[in-house]
Amino acid sequence: MSFDAIVRGRTSGGRLLFTTITALSLAIMYAPVLYLLLASLNPDAQLGLVPPSRYSLKWYFALLDDGRLAGALKESALVGLATAALATPIGLSAALAYRAMTRLRGVFLLVILSAMFVPGTIEGLGLSATLRVVGLAPSWVTIAIGHLLWTLPFAAVVSLIGLSAVRPSTIAAARDLGAGPIRAFVDITLPLMRTNLISSFVFAFLLSLNEQARAYYLAGRQNTLPLYMFGAMNSGASPTIYAFSGTIIVVSVAVVALVFAGLVGQQSRRPRQAPGKTSY
Amino acid sequence: MPHEPGLRESVDARWPAGFLLALPSLAVFVGVGFIPLALIATWSFWSFDPDTYWIKPAWSFASYAALFENGRATVFLRTAGLAALTATASTLLAVPAAGLIGLLSGPRRAALLLALFTIPFFTSGLVRAFAWRLVLGRQGIINNALMSLGIVVTPVEWLLFSDFAVLLGMVAAYLPFAIVPIVLAFARIEHSVIRASQDLGAGFWTVFATIVLPLVLPGIVAGFLFVFVVAVGTSMEIQLLGGAGASSISIMINDVLRVVNFPLAFAIATVVITLLTVLIIIANRALRLSRLFESLGI
Numbered sequence: 009m010s011f012d013a014i015v016r017g018r019t020s021g022g023r024l025l026f027t028t029i030t031a032l033s034l035a036i037m038y039a040p041v042l043y044l045l046l047a048s049l050n051p052d053a054q055l056g057l058v059p060p061s062r063y064s065l066k067w068y069f070a071l072l073d074d075g076r077l078a079g080a081l082k083e084s085a086l087v088g089l090a091t092a093a094l095a096t097p098i099g100l101s102a103a104l105a106y107r108a109m110t111r112l113r114g115v116f117l118l119v120i121l122s123a124m125f126v127p128g129t130i131e132g133l134g135l136s137a138t139l140r141v142v143g144l145a146p147s148w149v150t151i152a153i154g155h156l157l158w159t160l161p162f163a164a165v166v167s168l169i170g171l172s173a174v175r176p177s178t179i180a181a182a183r184d185l186g187a188g189p190i191r192a193f194v195d196i197t198l199p200l201m202r203t204n205l206i207s208s209f210v211f212a213f214l215l216s217l218n219e220q221a222r223a224y225y226l227a228g229r230q231n232t233l234p235l236y237m238f239g240a241m242n243s244g245a246s247p248t249i250y251a252f253s254g255t256i257i258v259v260s261v262a263v264v265a266l267v268f269a270g271l272v273g274q275q276s277r278r279p280r281q282a283p284g285k286t287s288y
Numbered sequence: 289m290p291h292e293p294g295l296r297e298s299v300d301a302r303w304p305a306g307f308l309l310a311l312p313s314l315a316v317f318v319g320v321g322f323i324p325l326a327l328i329a330t331w332s333f334w335s336f337d338p339d340t341y342w343i344k345p346a347w348s349f350a351s352y353a354a355l356f357e358n359g360r361a362t363v364f365l366r367t368a369g370l371a372a373l374t375a376t377a378s379t380l381l382a383v384p385a386a387g388l389i390g391l392l393s394g395p396r397r398a399a400l401l402l403a404l405f406t407i408p409f410f411t412s413g414l415v416r417a418f419a420w421r422l423v424l425g426r427q428g429i430i431n432n433a434l435m436s437l438g439i440v441v442t443p444v445e446w447l448l449f450s451d452f453a454v455l456l457g458m459v460a461a462y463l464p465f466a467i468v469p470i471v472l473a474f475a476r477i478e479h480s481v482i483r484a485s486q487d488l489g490a491g492f493w494t495v496f497a498t499i500v501l502p503l504v505l506p507g508i509v510a511g512f513l514f515v516f517v518v519a520v521g522t523s524m525e526i527q528l529l530g531g532a533g534a535s536s537i538s539i540m541i542n543d544v545l546r547v548v549n550f551p552l553a554f555a556i557a558t559v560v561i562t563l564l565t566v567l568i569i570i571a572n573r574a575l576r577l578s579r580l581f582e583s584l585g586i
Contacts, residue, residue: 019492029384040419102313108306127521129538134324253415260411
């Protein structure tokens with residue numbers, strides 16, 4: 009994807025209006041979370057902001073002693089890793105399929121993306137009822153199965169974007185030099201897509217880590233992090249929940265920002281393809 | 289990035305390879321997505337079995353009749369109404385934001401803004417909804433500010449645990465679903481069209497209203513629909529920010545299951561999935577949604 013500022017020069021207030029509304033949108037997305045982060049540094053049991061001189065990580069240290077939190081963290085990590093480990097290769101395979109298809113590719117993409125729009129409660133309900141009949145007891149495995157469907161569309165799109173930057177002429181050259189399709193894939197396509205595959209894994213992991221509606225139906229005795237948090241948020245919140253929320257947000261944002269930076273860096277390092285030239 | 293027709297011809301073994309590669313993802317879609325939904329659609333016509341606390345194959349329409357009892361139809365309408373409101377507000381914010389990204393920014397700032405709008409999606413939705421409690425509560429930052437400025441004497445109560453709070457929480461959460469398709473639509477605009485109209489003397493607003501808006505309209509409708517569909521299915525914003533007794537379809541399903549009325553829960557789910565599927569199919573027919581992805585160059 010490439011953008012240029014197509015409209016330059018005077019905008020009769022358009023630029024000002026658009027910028028204001030964009031700033032407002034970003035404010036409603038970020039301001040509450042920033043406020044929560046600052047409030048989590050308040051050492052008092054009472055909620056609210058304190059002057060920076062009194063900032064303290066007291067509630068963050070209190071998290072370390074919470075045994076139930078550790079259990080939920082372990083469960084979520086297990087589910088997230090299993091989900092990402094499956095979603096990444098299956099998403100890549102879907103992306104390769106899309107590229108290889110000549111017919112029905114639009115339908116195929118729509119089918120894969122449709123999972124994004126199935127309400128979590130309904131998917132969780134359907135899957136838990138089905139697994140009950142199949143006889144698979146609720147555990148981290150059942151959550152991971154549900155999360156696989158939820159994360160697959162994102163994994164597939166990230167792989168598709170990466171694949172679109174692999175020049176067909178490069179593959180064709182490898183094939184001309186005698187590489188079989190698998191050799192060309194392993195030696196050319198995979199290395200070129202490394203950043204996208206890492207992104208795909210990280211996105212799938214984070215989406216799984218933060219998913220609650222499906223996990224509510226699919227979890228066994230051990231809660232996942234969001235399930236644990238939801239309980240804590242609705243039962244006279246102790247200040248540790250702010251610290252925990254803060255930790256989740258800081259870690260997620262940092263990881264996603266790193267991945268985005270990696271993707272953008274890769275995009276700008278890539279030589280630009282001459283438009284309309286595919287002679288090979 | 290312009291779409292290159294030559295790309296597709298590069299893979300030599302076409303159909304069989306494409307089909308084999310599609311198998312794993314189709315297996316997940318069918319096995320984890322389609323079959324469970326088809327099963328619960330079937331089971332919604334079965335009956336509750338008090339012996340096993342599960343269901344038995346005694347066919348009946350009772351669950352569908354029960355959809356119109358106990359104010360359940362009202363919950364459907366309320367959920368759809370709130371989702372439509374969320375989608376409208378999100379679209380109104382998303383068009384200017386996508387315009388700034390797609391029309392008025394260079395590549396660097398466009399990428400940065402797009403990243404800022406998508407990063408929160410990968411963080412915890414629970415935390416983002418929960419954070420509004422601190423902002424909107426009786427002792428929240430807004431009430432504190434209003435009171436210290438002397439604008440109000442007692443805290444404003446309707447800010448939190450209200451439809452207002454739910455709406456705000458949902459718009460903040462699902463705005464990216466509106467922005468992404470609209471940005472993709474902007475990326476498909478031919479620059480020369482804009483240049484030509486500007487050369488002919490059209491001002492910014494003329495270009496925007498008569499050329500840009502019609503071109504990005506499919507993206508705008510897609511953005512509205514995406515937010516609507518996601519907002520119909522969510523429950524956590526209502527559970528964390530809604531007033532006492534506030535319900536939604538998802539909360540209603542949870543409640544029905546608490547009294548182990550499986551067939552009714554399945555019936556509610558089936559109606560929702562059917563309506564959403566019809567909506568997406570109509571939209572795809574009318575707008576060719578899959579074409580939007582071409583601006584990703586895929």
